[in-house]
Amino acid sequence: MWLHSAAAVLAILLGIFLHIGGWQWCIILICIAMVLALEIINTAIEHLADSLHPGWDPQIGLVKDLAAAAVLVAAVISLIIGCWIFGPALIAML
Numbered sequence: 001m002w003l004h005s006a007a008a009v010l011a012i013l014l015g016i017f018l019h020i021g022g023w024q025w026c027i028i029l030i031c032i033a034m035v036l037a038l039e040i041i042n043t044a045i046e047h048l049a050d051s052l053h054p055g056w057d058p059q060i061g062l063v064k065d066l067a068a069a070a071v072l073v074a075a076v077i078s079l080i081i082g083c084w085i086f087g088p089a090l091i092a093m094l
């Protein structure tokens with residue numbers, strides 16, 4: 001959660017610094033919301049699973065892995081979109 005929050009702050013600062021346009025802000029904010037919301041749901045599922053079944057259980061492990069995979073997919077897609085939006089502006093600046 002802290003890592004994703006830091007990445008969100010970095011993306012917002014980069015957007016301000018590079019003066020990205022309106023539609024680019026929309027996409028960046030959607031990506032940030034998607035990753036943070038899935039991270040919160042993942043954490044909620046972990047807490048729910050641990051309180052319902054404190055012991056080791058393959059089904060609990062599978063549920064946690066699937067919830068974590070959802071966050072990973074959103075984070076990877078967001079990283080690709082971030083490179084696509086910020087990459088050209090950063091390269092042009094350098």
Ligand SMILES: Nc1ncnc2c1ncn2[C@@H]1O[C@H](COP(=O)(O)OP(=O)(O)OP(=O)(O)O)[C@@H](O)[C@H]1O
Nearest residue numbers: 042046053054055056057058060061062064065068
């Ligand atoms: N009760 C359990 N039974 C079986 N496997 C489990 C169990 N608890 C955790 N695992 C396995 O360990 C992995 C890590 O679970 P854990 O609850 O420690 O999440 P985490 O590493 O704290 O995740 P996050 O960093 O998102 O908080 C799970 O993805 C799952 O594969």
